[in-house]
Amino acid sequence: MDRFLSNTINRVDKKGRVSIPANFRTVLAGQSSIHIILSVDHPVAEAGGADFMEANLRRLSAMDPFSEEYEMWSFCLLGDADEIKVDTEGRIILTDHLRAHTGIEDEVAFVGRGHFFQLWEPKRFNLYREAAREKVRLMRRSLSSLGDSTSQSNSPASQAQPASSRAGASANLQMGNKEQDT
Amino acid sequence: MDRFLSNTINRVDKKGRVSIPANFRTVLAGQSSIHIILSVDHPVAEAGGADFMEANLRRLSAMDPFSEEYEMWSFCLLGDADEIKVDTEGRIILTDHLRAHTGIEDEVAFVGRGHFFQLWEPKRFNLYREAAREKVRLMRRSLSSLGDSTSQSNSPASQAQPASSRAGASANLQMGNKEQDT
DNA sequence: TGGGGTATCATGGGAAAATATGGTCGTCAA
DNA sequence: TTGACGACCATATTTTCCCATGATACCCCA
Known part of the structure; x- marks a missing residue:
């Protein structure tokens, strides 16, 4: 973890x-x-x-x-x-x-x-979370209407790769600036 | 596997x-x-x-x-x-x-x-599955009407489900996005 | 091919360890 | 002295580990 x-x-x-x-x-x-x-x-x-x-x-x-x-x-x-x-x-x-x-x-x-x-603050968190989910829903919808490669209407997961390819994977997992891994 | x-x-x-x-x-x-x-x-x-x-x-x-x-x-x-x-x-x-x-x-x-x-949740899963099947049926129908006029349902999956009657089902595709949480 | 034995699996429960939370008691500084 | 803060202790709850059981699937061999 x-x-x-x-x-x-x-x-x-x-x-x-x-x-x-x-x-x-x-x-x-x-x-x-x-x-x-x-x-x-x-x-x-x-x-x-x-x-x-x-x-x-x-x-x-x-x-x-x-x-x-x-x-x-x-x-x-x-x-x-x-x-x-x-x-x-x-x-x-x-x-x-x-x-x-x-x-x-x-x-x-x-x-x-x-x-x-x-x-x-928990209440604000819930509000923000709802908003975030709604935004993601919309963003994905407009994405898929562009014909985004394979993306069918699934979760972000629908796009995932087969388990291999982990080598380079961890490289940019972290956002923006990151230094430590492991 | x-x-x-x-x-x-x-x-x-x-x-x-x-x-x-x-x-x-x-x-x-x-x-x-x-x-x-x-x-x-x-x-x-x-x-x-x-x-x-x-x-x-x-x-x-x-x-x-x-x-x-x-x-x-x-x-x-x-x-x-x-x-x-x-x-x-x-x-x-x-x-x-x-x-x-x-x-x-x-x-x-x-x-x-x-x-x-x-x-x-099993019940929701069943509803969703019904709705999904219905959608597939509809999509296939509209597809086939573009050309292949003869193609009728013979997919291995077409089971004894009375296709209709599930009118409300597709509505349920969206169900639950209003989950009530804590 | 049938039958019994065995492995696997889902499920259940007890007990130990970890966790979130609450409180007490000194210490240090204003 | 008072108040804030840290170390320490206490406890209820949750999670984890270990062992047990009934059911089913699987296999081997007669």
């Missing part, structure tokens, strides 16, 4: 602690803290281990340091970021501005996104 | 476990977990081994990582997916959101689809 998958809803206790789902913890492989940034697009926080942070910084370093783009990105990526300790039970304490940004109160939806995961 | 074929209905026990059909297990070749995604069109889950997951992700990696398209697909393919452990007896435990999406309660229809297989 080497990427964040699936979603779980966990409770926040009186002290503000939440358990990171066990399968996410195994991906984090015992790191004692996680890095969190706030999404600019949605009321959601995005988190991952050290490699997640590094990937973000690497993206930043590819920009012109005097551009406005750089200014804004670095502001959000660094200024609005957090490094949160994971306690001995695998829990984290949410910061105030994380709660404010996400609307999280007493429950958190942990949503795996590959090389990072998201923290949603 | 390297493809998932045919279909089987197995029971879910009190603890929520259900056996993966033995012939499917041989295709999985001893992998200790399976990957599952939820169909966006139907109340069905689609599952396979590691190669199934990789094939899906490969599809993702062809997209622009900053596009909305990518965002939506990856959300569904990763955030709404599951990696489920297979126990020593070859059983899995269905997650809550999988049950919510499929409507599965105490029985599961495993349906082979080649390089992956589906999990259906």
Whole structure:
């Protein structure tokens, strides 16, 4: 298990602690803290281990340091970021501005996104999920009307290759910027 | 045997476990977990081994990582997916959101689809199957009216189903995209 | 070819391990 | 001193492992 998958809803206790789902913890492989940034697009926080942070910084370093783009990105990526300790039970304490940004109160939806995961307020998560599913439905429909190779009206799966070909496969599995595999 | 074929209905026990059909297990070749995604069109889950997951992700990696398209697909393919452990007896435990999406309660229809297989709630599976047959019948009819006027139903599959009477059936092709979840 | 024995399979249940969650008690700093 | 936080402990629930059973399919040999 080497990427964040699936979603779980966990409770926040009186002290503000939440358990990171066990399968996410195994991906984090015992790191004692996680890095969190706030999404600019949605009321959601995005988190991952050290490699997640590094990937973000690497993206930043590819920009012109005097551009406005750089200014804004670095502001959000660094200024609005957090490094949160994971306690001995695998829990984290949410910061105030994380709660404010996400609307999280007493429950958190942990949503795996590959090389990072998201923290949603559960109701918002469900809304967004519905919207995402609808969008995918529409996108696929318009795709198949183009005569997209083999794609018949199935799931994304309908396109999958026979099991072989795994050699090059893992190369770009991860999104955008990724560095560690395994 | 390297493809998932045919279909089987197995029971879910009190603890929520259900056996993966033995012939499917041989295709999985001893992998200790399976990957599952939820169909966006139907109340069905689609599952396979590691190669199934990789094939899906490969599809993702062809997209622009900053596009909305990518965002939506990856959300569904990763955030709404599951990696489920297979126990020593070859059983899995269905997650809550999988049950919510499929409507599965105490029985599961495993349906082979080649390089992956589906999990259906048996009644819905039957309805869908009816609807699918009807569609095929209609499509064939309109096709054959283009030229081959004589071709009448003699497919090996044409069984004793009174073709009509299932008027409502095709409507059900879409059923369930309004699943009520938690 | 028939019959008995054997392997495989779906299913069930008990017990141990893991997990999510709750609470207590010091410590350190404001 | 108070309040936040970390380490530590407690517990209910869930998951996993192990063993058992009835049923069926399969095979071998007389």
